[in-house]
Amino acid sequence: MAMLLASCQPTHSDYQIDFTKSEPAPIQSHEGRHDPIRVTFSSLLAPSDTIVHYRKIANYIGEQMQRPVILIQRKSYREMSMLVINGGADIALLSAGAYLTFRDVETLEPIAVQERMGVPYYQGYLVVNNAREDIDHITDLIGKSIAFTDPLSYSGYQFVHHKLAEMNETPEQFFGRSLFTHNHEHSLRAVIDNVVTAAAVNNLVFEQALEKQPELSKKLKVIDKSKRLGTGPVVVNRNLSDLEKDQIEHIFLTMHENEKIKAALKGLSIDRFVPVDPALFEITDSSSDRGGRQR
Structure with a gap:
């Protein structure tokens, strides 16, 4: 976790991470359908460390669907969310907060959630x-x-x-x-x-x-x-065909069985993807856990 804060001065402004060089680029091509599957993400972990793992996952999706894939990286959760909402991406690895904000948008459909450290929720x-x-x-x-x-x-x-x-x-x-x-x-x-x-x-x-x-x-x-909340879900654009959505859901729910992809998931601190339980995204008093003085 050795991070340098040289670029972070104590002002009211945001930390700025330059993603302008991470423009959408084809990852892998396959014979068959020519329209690519577009996958978008925004990592709040170190981008330089995680991009290689996301590329492996995107490649795997393309291989399984026998389609080209485009991986699109965005700096903020809003940029990524709007991309899939407006039809600029087919699959998004959203944050839980972004999903809560936009889950009533008709074009979004959750298909899986992350399991991390053995649980599908976090705080x-x-x-x-x-x-x-x-x-x-x-x-x-x-x-x-x-x-x-x-x-x-x-x-x-x-x-x-x-x-x-x-x-x-x-x-x-x-x-x-x-x-x-x-x-x-x-x-x-x-x-x-x-x-x-x-x-x-x-x-x-x-x-x-x-x-x-x-x-x-x-x-x-x-x-x-x-309070506890479900981990960030994988969402798809609802305009995809039922067959495509079923394919993508199956790919995410089983990708941990592939050793190479399992290693990529580990690099992202993800155990596997599991089915969506809507109750995970209902914040109630029973999901509360007071902190107090620790560590």
């Missing part, structure tokens, strides 16, 4: 530097700085927004300064390096960071948690 963590003994609750962050990941990220923004709304506050009014990193690991690093006071991050990314670097458990503490 948002509100994390601060363990040295901040004066901060144990979200109310202690008034006037302080915070790192978010993406406005459509449930764990990286929306759950904090919801908690503040319950307090009749908004992030703009409550925090003294905020920025968007577009990357959960960058957000954690911003807290460790005291660039910001707090960060909203995906609990799975947080736990994996501690597995890789156990010493981080002495540097970070969780002061609040979101």
Whole structure:
């Protein structure tokens, strides 16, 4: 998780990651149908580390469908969501927050969800530097700085927004300064390096960071948690034929059985894809889990 924050100055502006060189490009061609299957993603993990794994998965989809494939990378969840909504992509690996925002749009149809660390759900963590003994609750962050990941990220923004709304506050009014990193690991690093006071991050990314670097458990503490929510779903454009949608669903639900693709999934910290359970995306009191002082 060695991340450099040299490009991240303590201002109100977003972290900017240049994806202009990642224009859609054909990955693989096959005889038969000439119209490509278009797959879009936006990774809040390190893009340079994940693109190779997404390419392998996209290639596999093309091989199984005997179609050309185009892989389209977008920086933000909104850009990616609008791409599939407007017909510019056939398959999207959405975030849970983006799916909650756009799930009533008629052109989106979920076909699978990610299983990570053995479960198909996750939480948002509100994390601060363990040295901040004066901060144990979200109310202690008034006037302080915070790192978010993406406005459509449930764990990286929306759950904090919801908690503040319950307090009749908004992030703009409550925090003294905020920025968007577009990357959960960058957000954690911003807290460790005291660039910001707090960060909203995906609990799975947080736990994996501690597995890789156990010493981080002495540097970070969780002061609040979101309610549990289903992991980011795979959605398809509903205008695809039923046959195409069935094919794509089968490919995602079985791709972990292929050793090469299993390795690519592991590189993305995904165990496998499992069928969609609509209950995973209903946020209720029973899915709540208070944080308290940890680590």
